[in-house]
Amino acid sequence: MASSTPPTLTTTKPYQNHRIPTLHHPTNHHNNHHHHHHPPPHTPITKPPSGSHRNPSFTPLTSSKPNLAADFSGRRSTRFVSKMHFGRVKQNGSSRHSIQAEQALQELVKASGDEKLINSVLMSFENKLCGCDDYGFLLRELGNRNEYSMAIQCFEFAVDRERRKTEQGKLASSVISVLGRLGKIELAKKIFETSVNHGYGNTVYAYSSLISAYAKSGLCDDAIKLFETMKLSGLKPNLVTYNALIDACGKSGADFKRASDIFDDMLSNGFQPDRISYNSLLAVCSGKGLWETAMNLFNEMSYRGIDPDIYTYNTLLDVACSGGHIDPAFQIMAEMATKNIMPNEVSYSTVIRGCAKSGRLDQALSLVNEMKYANIRLDRVSYNNLLAIYASLGRFDEALNVVKEMEKTGIRKDVVTYNALLDGFGKQGRYDKVKELFHRMKSERVPANLLTYSTLISVYLKGGMYQEAKEVYKEFKCGGLKADVVLYSEIIDSLCKKGFVESSALLLDEMTKKGIQPNVVTYNSIINAFGQSANHEIGCLENGDNKGDDRIIKIFEQLASNNLSIVERSSKGRKEIICVLGVFRKMHEMEIKPNVVTFSAILNACSRCSSFEEASLLLEELRLFDNQVYGVAHGLLMGHRENVWVHALSLFDEVKRMDSSTASAFYNALTDMLWHFGQKRGAQLVVLEGKRRQVWENTWSDSCLDLHLMSSGAARAMVHAWLLNICSIVYEGHELPSLMSILTGWGKHSKIVGDCALKRAVEALLSSMGSPFRIATSNIGRLISPGPMVAAWMRESNTPKLLVLQDDRAYPQTPRFNNIGQNMQPLSL
DNA sequence: CTAGGGTTAG
Numbered sequence: 001m002a003s004s005t006p007p008t009l010t011t012t013k014p015y016q017n018h019r020i021p022t023l024h025h026p027t028n029h030h031n032n033h034h035h036h037h038h039p040p041p042h043t044p045i046t047k048p049p050s051g052s053h054r055n056p057s058f059t060p061l062t063s064s065k066p067n068l069a070a071d072f073s074g075r076r077s078t079r080f081v082s083k084m085h086f087g088r089v090k091q092n093g094s095s096r097h098s099i100q101a102e103q104a105l106q107e108l109v110k111a112s113g114d115e116k117l118i119n120s121v122l123m124s125f126e127n128k129l130c131g132c133d134d135y136g137f138l139l140r141e142l143g144n145r146n147e148y149s150m151a152i153q154c155f156e157f158a159v160d161r162e163r164r165k166t167e168q169g170k171l172a173s174s175v176i177s178v179l180g181r182l183g184k185i186e187l188a189k190k191i192f193e194t195s196v197n198h199g200y201g202n203t204v205y206a207y208s209s210l211i212s213a214y215a216k217s218g219l220c221d222d223a224i225k226l227f228e229t230m231k232l233s234g235l236k237p238n239l240v241t242y243n244a245l246i247d248a249c250g251k252s253g254a255d256f257k258r259a260s261d262i263f264d265d266m267l268s269n270g271f272q273p274d275r276i277s278y279n280s281l282l283a284v285c286s287g288k289g290l291w292e293t294a295m296n297l298f299n300e301m302s303y304r305g306i307d308p309d310i311y312t313y314n315t316l317l318d319v320a321c322s323g324g325h326i327d328p329a330f331q332i333m334a335e336m337a338t339k340n341i342m343p344n345e346v347s348y349s350t351v352i353r354g355c356a357k358s359g360r361l362d363q364a365l366s367l368v369n370e371m372k373y374a375n376i377r378l379d380r381v382s383y384n385n386l387l388a389i390y391a392s393l394g395r396f397d398e399a400l401n402v403v404k405e406m407e408k409t410g411i412r413k414d415v416v417t418y419n420a421l422l423d424g425f426g427k428q429g430r431y432d433k434v435k436e437l438f439h440r441m442k443s444e445r446v447p448a449n450l451l452t453y454s455t456l457i458s459v460y461l462k463g464g465m466y467q468e469a470k471e472v473y474k475e476f477k478c479g480g481l482k483a484d485v486v487l488y489s490e491i492i493d494s495l496c497k498k499g500f501v502e503s504s505a506l507l508l509d510e511m512t513k514k515g516i517q518p519n520v521v522t523y524n525s526i527i528n529a530f531g532q533s534a535n536h537e538i539g540c541l542e543n544g545d546n547k548g549d550d551r552i553i554k555i556f557e558q559l560a561s562n563n564l565s566i567v568e569r570s571s572k573g574r575k576e577i578i579c580v581l582g583v584f585r586k587m588h589e590m591e592i593k594p595n596v597v598t599f600s601a602i603l604n605a606c607s608r609c610s611s612f613e614e615a616s617l618l619l620e621e622l623r624l625f626d627n628q629v630y631g632v633a634h635g636l637l638m639g640h641r642e643n644v645w646v647h648a649l650s651l652f653d654e655v656k657r658m659d660s661s662t663a664s665a666f667y668n669a670l671t672d673m674l675w676h677f678g679q680k681r682g683a684q685l686v687v688l689e690g691k692r693r694q695v696w697e698n699t700w701s702d703s704c705l706d707l708h709l710m711s712s713g714a715a716r717a718m719v720h721a722w723l724l725n726i727c728s729i730v731y732e733g734h735e736l737p738s739l740m741s742i743l744t745g746w747g748k749h750s751k752i753v754g755d756c757a758l759k760r761a762v763e764a765l766l767s768s769m770g771s772p773f774r775i776a777t778s779n780i781g782r783l784i785s786p787g788p789m790v791a792a793w794m795r796e797s798n799t800p801k802l803l804v805l806q807d808d809r810a811y812p813q814t815p816r817f818n819n820i821g822q823n824m825q826p827l828s829l
Numbered sequence: 830c831t832a833g834g835g836t837t838a839g
Contacts, residue, residue, distance in 0.1 A: 212830060243830040250831090279831040286832095314832035321833095346833040353834070381834045388835070416835045423836080451836050458837080489837040496838095524838035597839050604839090665839045 097137035100128040105141050108150060118150055122157045131162070132170045139171075143178035151178050152187065159200075168200035173209040180213025188213045202233065208241045215248030220258070223248035242266040243276045250283035256293060259284040275306050282315045287322055294319040308339070314346045321354025324659060326363070329354055345371070349382045356389045358659070364389060380406075384416045391424025396433070399424060413444065419451050426459030431468075434459060448479070454487040461494035466559035473556055483552075485516050491552060493525035499534030501526065503555055505579050508586070510551045520595055523587050527601040530580045530618075531608030535572055539565040577614065580605075584621045594625045596658060596666055603633060603669035607676040607713070615677070636674055636682040639809040649689070656693055664695045668711035675713030678808030684717040691718070702729065703737035708745030708781070712761035715744070717805065719765060723794075724803045730794040736787030742766075742773060745781045769802045 104125040111117040129135060135158040142151040155175040162168050172195035179188035192210045195201025207230040214223035227245055230237065237245075242262060249259035263281055266273065273281075278301045285294040298316055301308060308316075313336050320329040329351050333343050348371045355364035368386055371378065378386070383406045390399035399421060406413060418441045425433040438456065441448060453476040460469035476483075488511040495504040504526060508518055538558045558564070567575075587594065602622045609615040619637075623630040632651050635644030655663045667690040674683035687710075691699050696709045705722045707715040719742070729736065744759040759781065766773045772789040776782040793799055 208830075215830085240830050245830090247830060274830090276831045283831070309831085311832045316832095318833070344832090348833085350833045379833095384834055414834095419835050449835095454836060484836095486837050491837095493837065519837085521838045526838090528838065595838095600839060662839070669839085 096133040098128070098130050098134055100125060101130075101134035101137045104129060104134075105138055108138070108142065108154070109145060109147070112147060112150065115153065118153055119157070122154065126161065129158075132167050132174075135171055136174045139174045139178050143181060146182060148179055148182050148184050148187065151175055152191070155191070159195075165200040166203075168198075169195070169203045169206060172201045173203065173205035176206060176209040176213060180209060180216050183217055185213055185217040185219065202235070204230070204235050204238055204241060207235060208238070208244050211241060211248060212244040215244055215251045218252035220248045220252035220254045223252075224258075224262075237269075239266075239271050239274060239277070242271060243274075243280055246277060246280040246284070250280055250286070253287065254284070256284050256288060256290055273304070273306075275301075275309060275312065278306060279309075279311045279315055282312065282319065286315065286319045289323045291319055291323045291325055291328075308341070310336075310341050310344060310347075313341055313343075314350060317347055317350045317354075321350055321357075324354075324358055326351075326354055326358050326360060342374075343376075345376050345379050345382050348376060349385050352382070352389075353385050356385075361389065361393070377409075380411050380414065380417075383411060384414075384420060387417060388420035388424075391420050392427075394424065394428045396425065396428075396430070413446060415441075415446055415449050415452060418446055418448075419455055422452065422459070423455050426455060426463075429463060431459070431463055431465065450481050450484060450487065453481065454490050457487070458490035458494050461491065462497060464498075466556055470553070470556035470560050473552060477550075477553075483511075483514075483516065485511070485519055485522065488516060488518070489522040489525060492522055495555070496525050496529035496533075499529075499532070499536060500538050500555075501529050501533050501576055502579055503538045504529070505583065506551055507555070508583070512586075512590075517590070518586075518592070520592050520598060523583060523592060523594075524597050524601050526583050527580060527598065527605060530576060530601075530605040531573075533572065533576060535567055535569050536564045537567050537572070539563045577617065581617065581621075584624075588624070596655070596662055599626065599629050600666050600669040603666075603673045607669070607672040612677065615673075633670060633673065636670075636686070637677055637679055637809075639679065639682070639807050639811045641682060641685070641807075641811070643811075645685075648686070652689055652693060656695075660695070660697070664690070664709055667695050668714050671717055672711045672713035675717060680717060680720075680805040681807040683713055684721055684805050687714050687717040688721055690714070691721075700725075702726070703739065703787075704741050704743065706743045707758065707762060708743050710758070712758050715758055715762055716765050719762060720803055720805050723771075724800075726790060727794045727800055727803060730791045731800075736791050738787050740773075740785050740787050740790050741776070742783040743781060744783065769799070770796075 104121065107121045107125075108118060111121050129138075135154065138154055139151050142148070142154060152175065155171055159168050159171050162171065172191060176188045176192055179185075179191065188210060192201055192206060195206060207226060211223045211226055214220070214226065223245055227237065227241065230241070242265075245262050246259050248254075249262065259281055263273065263277065266277070278297060282294055282297055285291070285297070294316060298308065298312070301312070313332060317329050317332055320326070320332060333347065333351060336343050336347070348367055352364045352367045352371075355361070355367065368378075368382075371382070383402055387399050387402040387406075390396070390402060403413065403417070403421070406417070418437060421437050422434055425437065434456070438448075438452075441452075453472060456472045457469050457476070460466070460472060488507060492504040492507050495501075495507070508522065508526070511518060511522075538555055599622065602618050602625075606615040606618050609618065619630065619634055622633065628647060628651055632644055632648045635641075636648065655666050658666075667686060671683045671686050671690075674680070674686065690696060696706075699706055699718065700722050705719065707718060710718060722742075726736065726740075742762065744756075744762050763775065763783065766783065770793065772785040772793050773783040774785065776784045
């Protein structure tokens with residue numbers, strides 16, 4: 001087995017493809033720089049002693065409180081007057097505008113939409129308004145009201161009447177930043193260009209405004225390019241320019257390295273970073289799992305004597321929570337209170353969401369109570385958060401109560417509110433509610449967006465409501481929204497789940513042709529479908545495909561009219577393997593990086609293969625993706641236990657870094673595959689290793705075995721191990737507990753609600769061994785037996801023998817299987 | 830120039 005290749009086991013999300021080669025060893029570029037302090041990883045978030053302990057290699061600070069002035073330049077409320085669909089409301093701190101400007105604003109707002117009227121209002125105020133202060137105020141306030149075209153009109157009016165270039169420049173940067181905040185990047189760019197051409201836009205301020213406009217639209221490359229242009233045109237960037245650029249990196253998901261380089265460039269040009277520089281750099285860590293980097297930066301701030309503020313802490317909380325570091329997040333919250341920076345609704349909703357994502361629902365809900373107790377009013381984000389938690393749990397009464405509370409407090413429901421409800425009700429098959437909610441959404445004039453439609457289409461497809469799916473899709477098309485990778489992936493997955501693997505492969509082609517890049521999720525859906533399909537396919541898809549324009553609608557039409565063709569099972573199987581091999585080929589062509597879900601999917605597909613030969617084709621794909629995972633799977637399958645185990649252990653170490661459900665899914669897949677091909681002893685070794693590492697949380701005691709998170713192969717291997725353990729208790733002469741039970745669950749954790757495959761497998765295994773365990777009448781997910789009966793069974797001469805598992809193949813391998821995983825002769829396809 | 834929200838695979 002080749003183990004020189006670095007492991008590529010990741011749970012990398014699709015958008016991280018091609019950006020981060022491995023997720024689990026984030027490179028801390030920032031720490032490589034000489035002037036940065038290196039606290040050890042996992043340093044508690046505490047401020048190191050200041051003064052004497054300051055790292056001498058830091059550039060000296062110009063003053064002890066370099067940004068005092070900035071702090072007091074205006075009140076920094078964290079409340080927004082109204083949050084636009086894009087950007088935030090700008091507070092006007094140093095209100096230098098006149099009363100007349102406020103009157104003008106009133107009149108202008110009333111004139112909204114009427115260009116002539118707006119012009120006459122401006123004319124009537126022309127002589128009363130006082131230069132940049134008044135017009136700047138107007139521009140900002142119009143921006144806060146989303147009146148961007150009026151803001152432009154107002155800007156043009158003002159600039160025409162201003163002769164001084166510097167004043168014109170100020171107006172230009174004001175309007176550019178207003179447009180940037182509203183996401184109107186094209187308009188901002190146009191105004192910038194015009195103002196440069198007219199000779200007043202060539203200022204650091206105008207450049208900085210446009211850079212930050214690019215930042216808000218996630219256009220980091222454009223921001224950096226503009227920054228270079230600015231330097232070339234002889235303008236010196238200032239601290240704000242640098243900060244805006246770092247901000248741009250965070251907002252567009254750029255590498256930390258990139259932001260860190262800008263930060264260093266700033267230092268080498270003699271600028272002292274301020275709190276905003278650090279806050280912006282911290283934000284770059286979020287979403288990338290750079291928790292340790294973030295902590296280092298936080299400590300570095302202290303060393304520089306920059307006190308953290310609520311933004312710093314909230315950003316730090318975000319980095320912690322998005323990386324699943326919930327306990328540190330609670331520590332940070334506690335520290336905030338001691339620093340008298342009280343957690344606000346942003347802090348709480350960040351942590352609440354983090355808890356919920358890590359499955360710590362009790363903690364999430366008790367934080368909500370804590371929030372209420374602390375008199376922090378829940379805002380729209382907090383409510384939507386809370387409601388999504390309930391909806392995803394199927395606790396609909398509570399979700400709807402949150403909606404009522406929102407209505408009572410006068411917080412408008414938005415598209416996020418509705419999407420969460422539609423998704424929750426849809427996943428539970430409450431189609432009546434889904435229809436009602438979608439209707440209500442329309443009557444309340446909350447416009448559906450791409451996500452709404454993706455959710456609805458997927459819900460209807462999975463529920464077999466093809467007519468509804470078709471109608472919703474048509475409505476989506478009429479609305480002029482563009483399909484994206486998620487919409488396609490949802491449809492592909494739904495089709496796969498219904499057994500239409502080939503049709504979904506057609507959609508994969510179609511989306512690629514349309515320029516929508518499939519991602520690892522799209523591919524994983526299809527791989528997961530391998531070997532699970534029904535014996536039907538959608539008919540007549542190739543016919544009349546002249547336009548080639550929209551296969552989705554054709555598929556939906558065929559489904560709605562029940563135009564299915566029955567495919568003979570063996571031919572379906574052949575087609576399917578060709579199809580899935582084609583999918584693998586495309587993954588390689590498009591350089592889509594597989595992740596651990598892909599590997600689990602391949603292993604599960606192997607478990608559905610009826611022949612070793614078929615499985616070997618899939619394992620070959622696994623080999624091409626990841627030699628380490630392949631080496632372990634293949635080695636255990638071939639019975640090379642001794643040689644492989646050390647590699648297996650290091651693989652398990654990596655798996656343990658994933659979240660618990662990802663980890664258990666991988667163990668389940670690997671064990672199932674081994675069990676399926678008769679390597680039952682190997683399967684048991686894997687399962688015991690998983691138990692040792694607490695992959696399934698709480699698996700056994702002397703009286704109880706909990707299998708409910710395990711796959712059927714893993715569960716059966718575990719049953720043997722547990723019973724052997726019980727057996728040794730009996731043979732050592734100890735008494736067994738009076739009642740012994742095995743929990744299998746009843747399909748709650750199965751993909752198919754109510755599916756009891758696990759229970760059936762375990763029940764069959766136990767009865768085949770003549771065990772006394774029987775389904776409990778009080779709990780269908782539990783098998784029970786009185787302890788003495790188990791002991792009696794154990795003492796039967798045959799029982800211990802039955803309990804010991806063997807591998808069908810042990811090293812040295814039997815000749816029949818020696819070509820597994822090599823690139824052997826293909827099947828006759 | 831700085832902070833929190835919704836989506837797809839298992």
